[in-house]
Amino acid sequence: MKARFVLRASTPWWRGPLLIAAAALLTILISAIMIRWAGGAPIPAVRYMFISPLQSRFGFTESLLSATPLVFTGAAVAIAFRAGYWNIGAEGQLLAGTIGATWVGLHAESLPRIVGVTLILLAGMLFGALWALTPALLRTRLGIDEVVTTLLLNPVALLIITGLLNGPWRNSESGFPDSDVIADSTKLWIIWPNTRVHFGLALGIVIIGLCWWFVGKMSGGLKLRAVGLAPNAARIAGLPVERTLLTTALVSGGIAGLGGASEIAGVAHQLTTGISNNFGYTGVIVATLAALSFIGALLVALMFGVITVGSFSASRALEIPSQIGQLVQAVLLITVVSALVIQKYRIVWTTKKSEGRK
Amino acid sequence: MNSVEGVAIASRGGAPSIFLRNITKAFGETIALSDVSLDLRAGEVHALLGENGAGKTTLMKILYGLSQPDSGQIEADGVVLKIESPRDARAAGIGMVTQHFSLVKNMTVIENIALASAKTFAIDLAKVRAEIVAASARFGLDVPPDAVIASLPIALQQRVEILKALMSGCSYLILDEPTAVLGPNDIDSLLEVIRRLRSDAGIGIVLISHKMAEIEKVADRVSVLRRGQVVSSSLANGITSKELVTLMVGEQQSGAEQRQRSASPSQSPILVLESVGVSREAGGLSDISFTVRPGEILGIAGVSGNGQTELVNVLSGTTQIDSGTITVEGHQLGSNTPQSLMRAGVGILGEDRHASAVHALQVVENLILDCVEKFAGKFQLRRKEMLNHCESAITQFEIKANPKQAFGTLSGGNMQKVLLARLFSRKPKVAIISQPTRGLDVMATNYVRSLIAQASKQGTAVVLVSEDLDEILELADRVAVMYRGSVVGIVDHTAASRESIGELMAGIAK
Numbered sequence: 001m002k003a004r005f006v007l008r009a010s011t012p013w014w015r016g017p018l019l020i021a022a023a024a025l026l027t028i029l030i031s032a033i034m035i036r037w038a039g040g041a042p043i044p045a046v047r048y049m050f051i052s053p054l055q056s057r058f059g060f061t062e063s064l065l066s067a068t069p070l071v072f073t074g075a076a077v078a079i080a081f082r083a084g085y086w087n088i089g090a091e092g093q094l095l096a097g098t099i100g101a102t103w104v105g106l107h108a109e110s111l112p113r114i115v116g117v118t119l120i121l122l123a124g125m126l127f128g129a130l131w132a133l134t135p136a137l138l139r140t141r142l143g144i145d146e147v148v149t150t151l152l153l154n155p156v157a158l159l160i161i162t163g164l165l166n167g168p169w170r171n172s173e174s175g176f177p178d179s180d181v182i183a184d185s186t187k188l189w190i191i192w193p194n195t196r197v198h199f200g201l202a203l204g205i206v207i208i209g210l211c212w213w214f215v216g217k218m219s220g221g222l223k224l225r226a227v228g229l230a231p232n233a234a235r236i237a238g239l240p241v242e243r244t245l246l247t248t249a250l251v252s253g254g255i256a257g258l259g260g261a262s263e264i265a266g267v268a269h270q271l272t273t274g275i276s277n278n279f280g281y282t283g284v285i286v287a288t289l290a291a292l293s294f295i296g297a298l299l300v301a302l303m304f305g306v307i308t309v310g311s312f313s314a315s316r317a318l319e320i321p322s323q324i325g326q327l328v329q330a331v332l333l334i335t336v337v338s339a340l341v342i343q344k345y346r347i348v349w350t351t352k353k354s355e356g357r358k
Numbered sequence: 359m360n361s362v363e364g365v366a367i368a369s370r371g372g373a374p375s376i377f378l379r380n381i382t383k384a385f386g387e388t389i390a391l392s393d394v395s396l397d398l399r400a401g402e403v404h405a406l407l408g409e410n411g412a413g414k415t416t417l418m419k420i421l422y423g424l425s426q427p428d429s430g431q432i433e434a435d436g437v438v439l440k441i442e443s444p445r446d447a448r449a450a451g452i453g454m455v456t457q458h459f460s461l462v463k464n465m466t467v468i469e470n471i472a473l474a475s476a477k478t479f480a481i482d483l484a485k486v487r488a489e490i491v492a493a494s495a496r497f498g499l500d501v502p503p504d505a506v507i508a509s510l511p512i513a514l515q516q517r518v519e520i521l522k523a524l525m526s527g528c529s530y531l532i533l534d535e536p537t538a539v540l541g542p543n544d545i546d547s548l549l550e551v552i553r554r555l556r557s558d559a560g561i562g563i564v565l566i567s568h569k570m571a572e573i574e575k576v577a578d579r580v581s582v583l584r585r586g587q588v589v590s591s592s593l594a595n596g597i598t599s600k601e602l603v604t605l606m607v608g609e610q611q612s613g614a615e616q617r618q619r620s621a622s623p624s625q626s627p628i629l630v631l632e633s634v635g636v637s638r639e640a641g642g643l644s645d646i647s648f649t650v651r652p653g654e655i656l657g658i659a660g661v662s663g664n665g666q667t668e669l670v671n672v673l674s675g676t677t678q679i680d681s682g683t684i685t686v687e688g689h690q691l692g693s694n695t696p697q698s699l700m701r702a703g704v705g706i707l708g709e710d711r712h713a714s715a716v717h718a719l720q721v722v723e724n725l726i727l728d729c730v731e732k733f734a735g736k737f738q739l740r741r742k743e744m745l746n747h748c749e750s751a752i753t754q755f756e757i758k759a760n761p762k763q764a765f766g767t768l769s770g771g772n773m774q775k776v777l778l779a780r781l782f783s784r785k786p787k788v789a790i791i792s793q794p795t796r797g798l799d800v801m802a803t804n805y806v807r808s809l810i811a812q813a814s815k816q817g818t819a820v821v822l823v824s825e826d827l828d829e830i831l832e833l834a835d836r837v838a839v840m841y842r843g844s845v846v847g848i849v850d851h852t853a854a855s856r857e858s859i860g861e862l863m864a865g866i867a868k
Contacts, residue, residue, distance in 0.1 A: 219734035222719075226727055230716040236674060236708055237727040237780075238700040 005345040019343050023335035030335075031328045040320035048317055049310035049328065059309055061195035065267060067305025069094070069276070071204035072259025073283025074290065074297035075211050080252035081292050082215055084228035085245050089135065089150025090256040091280025093128040095157035097260025099164065100127030102271040105182025105264060106169070116185035120265045121203070121258060128257015129250045131157060136249035140242040146249070154280065162273055169271065179271040188266040200262030205298065207255055212294040224248060256280060278326075285333050291340065304329060375400050375562065376439075376452075376530060381430035383416055390416045391427070392586045398530060401560040403552060405573045405594070408583035409606055409662055409825055414566050417583070418532050421564075422454040423447040453523030454532040459515055463508040467501055467518050474522045493525050498554045513544035520551070530562045531555065537572055538663060549576050568606070568661045570599040570864040582606055603661070603860040607827045625651045628819045629704070629788045634672060634682035641668030641677060642843045650788065650819040655810070657834030658823040661863050665843035666792075666823050667709065673790045673821065674706040675699045686788065700728070705786030709793040709823070711773045717766030721757075722748040724765045725780050751779040756805065771802030778809055782818075789813060792823040807833060827859060841865045 031049075032042035053059035073090045080087035087093075100123035108116045135149035165177040172180055188199040215221035226234040227244045235241050259279065268275055286304060290296030311325025376398040383391040391413045398404055408414045419425040421432065423441040432439045434450065441447050447454070461470050472486045490503045499521050507515060516536060523531055533552075537545045553576055555561040567573055573580060573594065581591040582605040590597070590605045627649035636643040643665050650656045660666055671677035672684075675696035684691045686702040699706075708714040715724045722744050726733055733740050733747075748761040757775045759768055765776065774794065781789060791810060795803040810833060814820050824830050830837055831854060838848045839862035847862045 213738070217738035219730045219739050222723060222727075222730055222739060226716045226719060226723075229718045230713075232713055233716050234727070235676065235696055236706065236714050238696045239727070239730075240697070 002349070004348045005341070006348050008344060008346055016343055019339035020336065023332070023339040026335045027328065027332045030331050031324070034327055035314075035318075035320055035324060038320045038324065040314070040318040045314045045318055045320065045324070048314035049307060049325070051310075052313060053306045053309040057195075059313070061192055061197045063302070063305040063309045064192075064197050064201055065195075065305070066308040067301045068198070068201045068204055068266070069259045069263055069279040070282055070286050070301035070304050071201070071208060071298055072262065073256055073279050074286035074301045075204070075208050075294060076252045076255035076259070077283045077287035078290065078292045078294055078297050079211050079215065079224075079255070080248055081287060082228050083224045083245060083248040084231060085136075085139070085249050085252070086147045087132065087135075087150050087249060087252050088147055088284060089132065089153050089280070090252070090259075090283045091276060091278065092150070092154035092157035093131045093253040093256035094260040094263075094276055094280050095154070095161060096131035096253075097124035097128040097257025098264050098271055098275050099157075099161060099260075100124050100257065101186075101261035101264040102169070102179055102182065105186045105269075106180060107183075108186050109183045111183075111185045113185050113187075116183060117188060117199075117265065120182070120186040121261050124257045124259075124261020124264070125254040126257070128260060129254040131257070132249050132253025136246050136253075139249070140246045158273065161271065161275070165271065165273060171270075177273065181270050182264065186265055187269060188262065196267055198262075198266035200259075200266040203258070203262060207258070208294050208298045211255075215294070256283070282329070285329060289333060289336050375434060377433045378417070378421060379431050379433060381417065381420060381427045381432075383413075383420065383425070383427050389586050391420075393430070394583070394586070394588050396581060396588065396591070398562050398564060399579075400529060400562045401556055402578045403556050403563045403565055403576050405565045405567060405577035405580045406583065407568060407573065407580060407602060407606060409568065412583040412606075413586040414583055415534060418454065418534060418564065418566060421447065422452060422532060448526055448528060451527065451529040452532070453526060453528030453530065454534065455516065455519045455523060455536060456534050457538060459519050461507045461515060461518060461522075464506060466506050467503050467510075470507060470518060471522050471525055475526050489525065490521070493521060497521065497524055497551075497559060499524075499551060513540055513548070516540070516548070517551070524555075524559075524561070529560070530564070532564045532566070534566045535568075535663070536565070537567065537569060545572065552576050568663060570602060570661075573602070574599060584608055599864040600857070600860055603864045604856065606661070607856070607860070607863075625653070627651050628687055629821070630683075630685040632683045632685070634679050634684065636668060636672060636677060637680050640680075641665070641671065643668050643672065644844050646682070646845050648838050648845060648848060650821060652787070652819050653814050653817045654835045655814050655820040655822055655833050657830035657837040658821060658840060659827060659830050659837050659859055659863060660840035662825050664840045664863075666825075666840055668843070669840070670706070670709060670790060670792045670823055673699070673704065674708065700784075703787035705781045705784050705789050707774075707777055707781050707789070707791045707794060709796070711770065711777055714777055715765050715773065717764065719765060720762050721759050721765055721768070721776055722761040725751060725776060725783075728780060729784065747783075751776075751783060755779045755809070771798050771806075774798060774802065774806060778806065782809070782813055786818060788819045788821070790821045790823070793825065794822070795824075795826065795829060827856060831856070831859075839863055 028046055032046060035042045035045045053063045073094060076090045076093070077087060101120045104120045104123040108119060131153065135146045135153065138144040138149055139146040165179060169179040171178055190198055191202055215224060223239050223244055226239060227241050231241050263275060264271060282304065286297050286300045289300045307325050307328055311328070312322050314320060315322035315324065378394065378396040381391050381394045394413070394417060406414050416425065420427050423443045423446050426442065432441055439450050441450060462473065468483055468487050468490060471490055472481045472483060487503050490501070494500055499517050501514060501517050501521060507518065520531070536548060540548060549572060552563055552565065556563055565577060577594040579592070580594050580597060580602065582589050582602060584606060629650040632647050634643060634646040646669065648656060658666055658669065668677060672679055672694060675694045675698065679694055684694055686704060689702065691698055691702060716727070725748050726744055733744050745761050751757065752759060752761065755775045755778060757779065758772050759776065765773065768776065794806050794810065798806065807829065810820060810822065822830065822833055834851055836848055836850050837854045837859060838845045839859060840846070841863065842865065846865065849858055
């Protein structure tokens, strides 16, 4: 017996939603088994994880807060992937953004807040774009695979942060390896009173909207899609393939860096080595689950925010590891990607005999 | 055993050993092979000749087990062979050297050959080495056993491939266009190797080629495939190169209309190529010079694989020239990038319509892909103008498509019309058109040809590259013939005939 994937001739409208629903059910089922294995009761755990964050104001706003960095990294990865530039370096670009933001935050005392906030966000964006520049140049000038270079630069960014926090930016009061708190003039506004939801979320949603408009409606977006879908055809049509890739890589890095600045200026207010909870890598998952649609990335990021908060409350209430949340996200990725494949292809099982006649 | 019709049974190799009988193979609606029969004999070089898409490679893939026929069978001495995989083929004594080598680049020659012939769990490399040395001497195939493949020139890598096949015990060897990757000196030594394998070792060789000179030098028997059928199979010394070319390209179809030529030799040329050359690695073109005047159609003829594709790549800017100059409207191009050519007014219809467009994008988006800026508004693309433009192109070029349909869902003829619409709506001064009717039905073919004629009437200079000689004779004002990466002659349409062009294509006229 051998399995072959055969392209489906047509797809009825209901197959996509049906398969996604099946993937979600399967994810819950597999997660339940894992939770049981970890010593928890599956049904309450699933309720804590997916539903209870939405039932309280605190749970809901904390979910929005957790989703905020993923909105940025999801958008960053999606726009790069749409152009066929496989940027796996959103993590490093976000970290570079936190460095730029912290640097401004530590040196911007006594500025008007609007100036301070603008500066800290611009610094994050600039540093993220700069971090993306080297792999982008290597790809467009020398043809070096960006998957490897962007990925390998991620731990480098973290090492630079560790170096800074153990050297010049060591906390001046406690002596611990985390930076001083940034100037008040550079802190982002809270947009939902008495919660931690900050201006970064609104900015992220604006970025999503801009990306969606640009890629779908503007001439540059059409070029970007053509380059991503068929680079050779784009070249034949006279489109500047290399320049498009370079620009998109920088924009992608800039968005990820902006996400880093949003974390520093919006919620953490200081740089720590744990500033990113794998936001860049999760961004790849977010973009993939959204099938590279920007609105989809926003929704998936929000869902991941809920799961993150929910897994913490499940872990507290049921004494199961909070990593269950990440596990659910990973299982969801596998089931949804499988569902997307099955949506496009059907599996044909062949025996050795019938193969001979094919 | 019946012999195939038209085959003279006389050979020094003795009785026929492998028969391909009534092989038929279709891919969807395209019939690649139709009732093809072929005899292969030990100790004979059997050349298989034909244009691209004639079915040579498909036939050999079936013999080597890479593909299964829809009907027909392969026999050896009256016994039906079951060849369902290359493994079965090798067990039956059939080996193949494909155009793309299957060698592990960072392993040595010994390791590569050991990989192919290993039957046991443990491999004794010293023993393999001794076997390689012995086989090298026996077949006259010198290879350095300890060298890493990547460090060897292509010609030597090819020898390793041949040796690998021979050492796995094959008595028949299929060589798929083996000289396509070689320089002139290497070609001569490969032909020498082929002769020795035949005469000294009694190996039966199938040589796929479309180069007359090589076939003249080594082939004992020549079969010509055309549109999936064997149109001739005979002893090599009984047929001339000229006859072979005629068989390959076919007889002139009756009723082919001649285009009305409006000779305007007074106008100065708009496109001038002077001694254009491209390195071997980039495809190998040398000393290409020609001119095209406004309103003129210059046909580029030649047996496929003689540099036509590379020439089109040069004129579309995807291959950079190493020597010579390209001048458009009196301005010499600094470098031939796609953008600089486009700006100079050169438009292109590539030979592969699938690779020339983005399948997943809509028809309207593909149609304006080369002039996106024209439709760029302040904040968004002017979608309505795009659709209007597309609607009028659909009417003007008789395209059966909806503007919002994905390009990939169109039929071949409609794809071609969209691409021609894109080309001509730029109003190019020079249009490079390559294989415009390949794979199209009669209606679409006629329509596409009339479009080309019409464009030239309106003053566009056209370079028409085609494997279809009828097409060139029907449309071209002058015909340039390519042979081994050079233009070997340019003939005016009044002097162009199947005979005169055929001689140039075969490389036998001076």
